[in-house]
Amino acid sequence: MPEGSSVADLLELAGTGRQQVAVVLNEAIVRPENRATTLLKENDQVDVLVFAGGG
Amino acid sequence: MDSLKLGPYEFSSRLILGTGKFSSTRRMLDAIKASGTQLVTVALRRFNREQAEDDLLGPLSEMGGITLMPNTSGAATAKEAVRAAHISRELSGSPFVKVEIHPNPHHLMPDPIETWEACRILAGEGFLVMPYIPADPVLARRLEEVGCTSIMPLGSAIGSGQGLSTAGMLKIIIRESSIPVIVDAGLRAPSEACAAMEMGCEAVLVNSAVAVAGDPMAMASAFGEAVLAGRRAWHAGIMQKSGSAVATSPLTSFLGTD
Numbered sequence: 001m002p003e004g005s006s007v008a009d010l011l012e013l014a015g016t017g018r019q020q021v022a023v024v025l026n027e028a029i030v031r032p033e034n035r036a037t038t039l040l041k042e043n044d045q046v047d048v049l050v051f052a053g054g055g
Numbered sequence: 056m057d058s059l060k061l062g063p064y065e066f067s068s069r070l071i072l073g074t075g076k077f078s079s080t081r082r083m084l085d086a087i088k089a090s091g092t093q094l095v096t097v098a099l100r101r102f103n104r105e106q107a108e109d110d111l112l113g114p115l116s117e118m119g120g121i122t123l124m125p126n127t128s129g130a131a132t133a134k135e136a137v138r139a140a141h142i143s144r145e146l147s148g149s150p151f152v153k154v155e156i157h158p159n160p161h162h163l164m165p166d167p168i169e170t171w172e173a174c175r176i177l178a179g180e181g182f183l184v185m186p187y188i189p190a191d192p193v194l195a196r197r198l199e200e201v202g203c204t205s206i207m208p209l210g211s212a213i214g215s216g217q218g219l220s221t222a223g224m225l226k227i228i229i230r231e232s233s234i235p236v237i238v239d240a241g242l243r244a245p246s247e248a249c250a251a252m253e254m255g256c257e258a259v260l261v262n263s264a265v266a267v268a269g270d271p272m273a274m275a276s277a278f279g280e281a282v283l284a285g286r287r288a289w290h291a292g293i294m295q296k297s298g299s300a301v302a303t304s305p306l307t308s309f310l311g312t313d
Contacts, residue, residue, distance in 0.1 A: 015107070017107065019110050019113065020110075020112050021102050022099075022143075027138075029142060048102040049101060050101075050110065050111075051098065051099060051100075051112050051147070052111065053077060053080075054073060054126050055075045055098075055263070
């Protein structure tokens with residue numbers, strides 16, 4: 001991803017669309033209101049999570 | 056009304072449904088509706104663009120009247136379970152968490168030590184903690200002491216359909232517990248859910264028995280009715296067993312031929 005990309009940019013690239021997802025950046029949860037302003041750096045670990053069926 | 060009280064929440068249904076193993080999201084939603092349940096479990100997984108149509112959160116929110124209880128399935132340690140709980144609360148907005156820590160896929164038995172630790176931390180953070188545990192009265196008491204909202208002892212191994220193999224211990228746990236006891240795992244047929252309620256369980260959690268039934272929607276409805284019947288029977292005062300016969304009709308001798 002280009003330098004200075006935000007979490008929101010990453011989600012757009014990943015194609016989450018309007019689906020509600022959780023984002024964890026280096027073990028910190030990034031809330032929706034902060035995703036456009038949270039910028040990514042090299043070696044950042046990002047997890048994008050959703051709910052699936054489970055018992 | 057005889058509602059199920061979990062923390063500040065009250066539910067009129069005492070059936071909790073799992074959402075795993077359904078052949079489609081549509082089938083799962085239909086089963087939820089047919090069962091009358093108001094509390095369902097979900098699991099976390101990584102977002103995958105190719106599975107975007109399998110989004111559960113959207114349809115479940117749209118359904119209305121459903122509260123989510125995210126589980127921590129996949130966690131092998133308390134730390135992982137706590138992380139999963141935090142992420143789940145962020146995503147669902149629900150304070151419920153089913154602490155489910157079972158690192159061995161062959162038996163899926165809960166790790167009591169990691170479970171206790173995760174529950175201690177999460178209860179301290181204000182979660183409504185619902186731990187999945189072996190049917191162990193000592194562990195059940197320990198979990199009640201650290202602030203769990205309920206305890207969920209297994210009937211038998213997850214997905215095994217072996218029923219209430221832990222019945223003896225379940226009765227002990229029910230007798231000794233002041234928080235709701237909810238049987239979770241291993242139920243195969245509605246009669247078993249009914250039996251659990253007759254014992255004094257406050258609710259049952261069922262997943263495989265509905266999801267892999269021939270007709271999940273019909274089975275979900277059957278389980279809903281079975282839970283109602285069992286609860287009513289428990290309230291009505293079930294008769295005691297007797298070692299010998301106790302006649303129900305007068306044993307009059309005038310019907311004899313002498």
